[in-house]
Amino acid sequence: MAADTQLDSWEVFMQSRPGANFTHQGSIHASDKKMALQNARDTYSRRSEGTSIWVVPTNEIAASSPDEADMFFDPANDKIYRMPTFYTMPEGAKNI
Amino acid sequence: MTQQEALFKYTLRLGDNALILSQRLSEWCSNAPFIEEDLALTNFALDMIGRAQVLLRYAGEVEGKEKSEDILAFRRSERQYYNNQIAEQPNGDFACTMVRQLFISAFELYLFTELQKSKDATIAAVAAKTLKEVRYHLAHAEDWIIRLGNGTTESHNRVQQAVNDLWMFTGEQFEMDETDNLLIAEGIAADLHALQPLWSNYIENILSKATIKTPQDAYMQTGSRKGIHTEHLGHLLSDMQYLQRAYPDAIW
Numbered sequence: 451m452a453a454d455t456q457l458d459s460w461e462v463f464m465q466s467r468p469g470a471n472f473t474h475q476g477s478i479h480a481s482d483k484k485m486a487l488q489n490a491r492d493t494y495s496r497r498s499e500g501t502s503i504w505v506v507p508t509n510e511i512a513a514s515s516p517d518e519a520d521m522f523f524d525p526a527n528d529k530i531y532r533m534p535t536f537y538t539m540p541e542g543a544k545n546i
Numbered sequence: 547m548t549q550q551e552a553l554f555k556y557t558l559r560l561g562d563n564a565l566i567l568s569q570r571l572s573e574w575c576s577n578a579p580f581i582e583e584d585l586a587l588t589n590f591a592l593d594m595i596g597r598a599q600v601l602l603r604y605a606g607e608v609e610g611k612e613k614s615e616d617i618l619a620f621r622r623s624e625r626q627y628y629n630n631q632i633a634e635q636p637n638g639d640f641a642c643t644m645v646r647q648l649f650i651s652a653f654e655l656y657l658f659t660e661l662q663k664s665k666d667a668t669i670a671a672v673a674a675k676t677l678k679e680v681r682y683h684l685a686h687a688e689d690w691i692i693r694l695g696n697g698t699t700e701s702h703n704r705v706q707q708a709v710n711d712l713w714m715f716t717g718e719q720f721e722m723d724e725t726d727n728l729l730i731a732e733g734i735a736a737d738l739h740a741l742q743p744l745w746s747n748y749i750e751n752i753l754s755k756a757t758i759k760t761p762q763d764a765y766m767q768t769g770s771r772k773g774i775h776t777e778h779l780g781h782l783l784s785d786m787q788y789l790q791r792a793y794p795d796a797i798w
Contacts, residue, residue, distance in 0.1 A: 456580065478582050481693075488686060489582035492589055 457481045459508040462490040464500040472504050480505075552728040553666070554608045555628065556735055558618070559725075559771075560669075561601030562629035565619055566779070567650060568594035569786050573637055586686060587643075593679040597672065604668045620790035624780050625773040632715035634779040641704035644690045645712055651684035652748050653719045653741070660736035669734065688752045695756025706758050717766030720745075725771075 457479040463472040475494040480486035486505040495503065514522050530536045571591035578584035602615035632650060637643045658680060661673035694701040720742040722730075729735035753760050769775065789796060 479580060480582070484689065485693075488586070488689070492586040493582055496585070496589055 460486040460490070460505045461508050461511060462494055463504040463506070464494060465502040466500060468501055472502075477508060547724055547728060549728060549732060550608060552725045553734065554605055555725045556729055557601050557605040557608060557669070559628040561598045561605055561618070562627050563633050564594040564601065565598035566627070566629040566782065567633040568598060569782055570633070570637055574643065579640055590647075590683050593683070597676050597679075600672055620787045624775055624783060627775065627779060627783075628770060628773060630715070630718050631767055631770050631776050632712065632719065634775060634782055635712065635715060636778055638708065639704055641694055641701065642708040642711070644687050644694070645705060645708040647683060647687035648691050648752065649712060649716050649749065651680055651687055652745055654680045655684055656741040656744050657736055657738070660741065664735070665733040691752060691758070692756045695753075695758045702757065705756060709753065709758055710761055713761040714765055714767050717763070718768050718770060721768060721771055723771045
């Protein structure tokens with residue numbers, strides 16, 4: 451694989467309105483936090499979509515491997531009692 | 547000169563500065579060092595187009611000859627443009643574009659801070675909106691200048707070269723003529739002479755952080771207040787105005 455000659459990679463999260471969750475927008479290149487915020491702003495909020503931006507160095511994110519998906523996610527699927535819909539509401543409970 | 551003539555010329559100058567620099571910055575589209583910078587520079591160009599549109603429309607209203615902002619942008623010749631010559635200077639390398647931006651945005655920061663207080667409601671409103679954009683342009687430019695100045699020998703030398711080359715165009719930004727004097731008396735225009743020391747301090751501070759030498763003031767280019775420009779403006783206009791010149795009244 452050719453060496454990456456670009457600047458470091460950063461993940462961009464943006465909040466659309468105060469109090470809302472930060473959602474992942476994509477990634478950008480930058481050499482430090484300040485440049486990362488500016489580049490994130492220029493790339494993902496050109497039409498004033500956001501109120502606040504987070505940038506996180508991509509290599510600081512711990513990610514599970516797709517190979518481990520079985521181990522991570524499979525056990526949940528066959529145990530329907532883990533889902534809230536498994537339980538029927540007791541008749542007496544009116545305000546849930 | 548009547549107040550109306552002065553206001554027409556003054557708004558043209560403000561509008562032309564935005565329009566011409568916008569055209570220059572848009573030349574970076576697809577040519578910037580990387581995609582994020584490409585977007586940043588074209589964003590700046592779009593900010594300036596917006597400013598030019600409002601100001602040239604207003605200039606047309608002031609003149610009262612039913613000229614739209616498009617007519618003013620695309621049907622005037624070189625000698626009828628009043629932008630400062632620094633705005634029309636070619637992009638050069640990336641350092642040159644950033645130094646030009648630093649010199650212009652720092653000037654605009656002080657100019658529009660003053661113009662917010664203008665007694666002309668349109669100019670005051672444009673100034674308030676523009677100021678937010680200018681602060682961002684300036685932050686971007688000065689970050690790059692400090693970064694490149696403290697970077698490699700090559701990046702440092704390129705910034706120093708650009709500063710040396712563009713310095714002679716910085717004095718013109720602060721020139722005042724009859725237009726300015728008449729409108730200052732009416733509380734409409736800004737006293738540019740008062741802005742010069744603020745600008746000089748600001749630039750000197752940024753350049754010293756970038757380990758770049760501030761040139762001594764020597765010969766300064768002049769002429770744009772009378773519509774006299776460097777050879778670059780004609781080429782820029784021939785690009786920008788080609789379509790309207792070749793196919794007058796063509797619409798999108």
